[in-house]
Amino acid sequence: MKSNEYDRRVWKTRQAIHDALSSLMEEKKYSKITIQEIIDRANVGRSTFYSHFATKDELLFSSVEDLLEILNQYIKSYIEHDEENPRLISVVDFFEHIQENSKIMKGLLKSEGGDLFFEKVEAYWNDGIEEYLQSKLPKGKAPKVPIKILSNHISSTLLSLLKWWVKNDMSYTPIQMDQYFRDLIDPCIDSVVSNHSTMD
Amino acid sequence: MKSNEYDRRVWKTRQAIHDALSSLMEEKKYSKITIQEIIDRANVGRSTFYSHFATKDELLFSSVEDLLEILNQYIKSYIEHDEENPRLISVVDFFEHIQENSKIMKGLLKSEGGDLFFEKVEAYWNDGIEEYLQSKLPKGKAPKVPIKILSNHISSTLLSLLKWWVKNDMSYTPIQMDQYFRDLIDPCIDSVVSNHSTMD
DNA sequence: TCATTACTGAACATTTTGTTCGATTTAATT
DNA sequence: AATTAAATCGAACAAAATGTTCAGTAATGA
The missing domain is CATH 1.10.10.60 (Homeodomain-like)
Known part of the structure; x- marks a missing residue:
């Protein structure tokens, strides 16, 4: 056999x-x-x-399965690696990984098939981020913006940055993209976690 | 004849x-x-x-043409109606209009066809917002985040709020959604326009 | 070597797309 | 109401794509 x-x-x-x-x-x-x-x-x-x-879609999902798994891992570690700082940590290595897979990413961006993929990515991130925010939420203190909206905002921001970056030929470094991500997101997170430290 | x-x-x-x-x-x-x-x-x-x-896509675009035009108009007026306050103004009526067209919006969200539509919407908003930000940019002072990234962020945030809202059965009022939008976006705009007034 | 498994490729049924055209219905105009 | 132009119908096509089947061939692991 x-x-x-x-x-x-x-x-x-x-x-x-x-x-x-x-x-x-x-x-x-x-x-x-x-x-x-x-x-x-x-x-x-x-x-x-x-x-x-069985179908073309099945092939597509099989094709991006590995990439999806890796992206998810980044966000996972990114969320969990968080003992001292209440903010989300670095996404530098995340952007670096995208850079290494730029070919398939560009292909995904061109297609509606890609949207299926990105939806999966975003949904997964969203869950992780929401869980993270929940754990960081000061008890008895309602956040300005509902947690579900905020987590959705964070994951969609990361995704839209990623898309923009790839579409614009990755004209900034992963380090810069990480910084921009923090500039856009940190103020929102500050409104949930109490620790209001000015960064950089 | x-x-x-x-x-x-x-x-x-x-x-x-x-x-x-x-x-x-x-x-x-x-x-x-x-x-x-x-x-x-x-x-x-x-x-x-x-x-x-000629094609199914052509039908789709024809179907959402009016909606697209109206959404664009909201953002246009929203950007231009801006004499006293350097921030973007209200999106309350925008969300109200979505509410009135919830049926077609829900359909669009289910489909990859919708992605074509939303891409158009976002691209249009993006142009308008970028123009707005450019006009508000203090001369000689580089913004923390590149204007193109920031405008992309704002339009994608509005779109992702819209999507989230419709997917979650519009469980908040347009007034609340407007407030959340400002909470998420205002800090980012503050980093571009010099006028740092606390709002509300 | 040998049994097993995967691949080939052609044939076939089905579905969907897109075109064509004469017959029929409908609406605007007088 | 009668005229006339245009829109619709619907059936018949051609073409392309999907999905299945199966007997024959090739490659693999043991």
Whole structure:
């Protein structure tokens, strides 16, 4: 018996399909890409594609799964690594990682498929950030802005910064982007956590 | 000769098609809606559809054209109505208008088609806000955060507030949403315009 | 080597898109 | 009310894309 998971053929085929999608996404919007084009470029049979992925969306999610996991980890560590300072910490390494995956990011930005991806990212961040804010909320003191709105604002700000940055050819350094993120967000967080220290 | 623009039939057909799309968008994602379904529900012939709209996207844009125009107008007046106070003014009436069009807004949020719409909205706002910020920028004094990033942040914040609000069944009043918007954004604007007045 | 598994590719059914065109209905105008 | 131009209908097409099936071939792990 073989364990199909480790069959070289499987790996090669999936890789070829992922690469085909990735390269097609540099050229056109996800919604305009057909499965036909994918299998042509990947050089695999029609039935082969369907034996791996049921739909185009499934392929997309499989393609960005790793990236999604990594981005989520950044935010997770970013939120948890927080003993001494009540503010959210650095997103420098986050932006650095985006930089390393700029190709797929650009592809995602062009497509409506990307929106599905970014929604997932944002939802995940949102949960983590809300949990963080809840834990930092002084008891008995209602925040100026509801926690749910604030966490939504923080995650959407990070995401919109990310999108803007990629769309504008990453013309600032990750360190600068981190600073801008803090400039935009820190005052809002100050209104929740009591510690009003001026930073920098 | 007839002037087709004012032919009742034209108006009725287009209305039926728009309504069909609108009602379908309440049920399923835009990308999953077929032209077949639209013409079935609208009760118009296939050729009739194509005599009005070349593609499904064209129909969508036509459907939200009015809404788009109105939203743009709000932001325009919102930016220009700005003699005494250096901050952006009220978005209360903006949220009120969203409330009145909640049906179509909810449909837009469900769909990737909506993303196309929201991108347009955001791009338009962004231009106006950037222009506004440029005009308010004290000469010779560089802002903490680049104007382009800041204007992007403001428009994306308004949009994400709007999305959050609609998704959460508009559980706050437009007045509250206006206040939250200011709470989130005013500190950022303060870093650009010199006038540091505490508000409210 | 050998059994197993994955891939091929062609054939097929289905769905959706988009076009065409003559017949029919509808509305504006006189 | 009659005329006339335009809009709609609907059926018939062609084309493209999706998704399934299956027998034959190739590659792999043991």
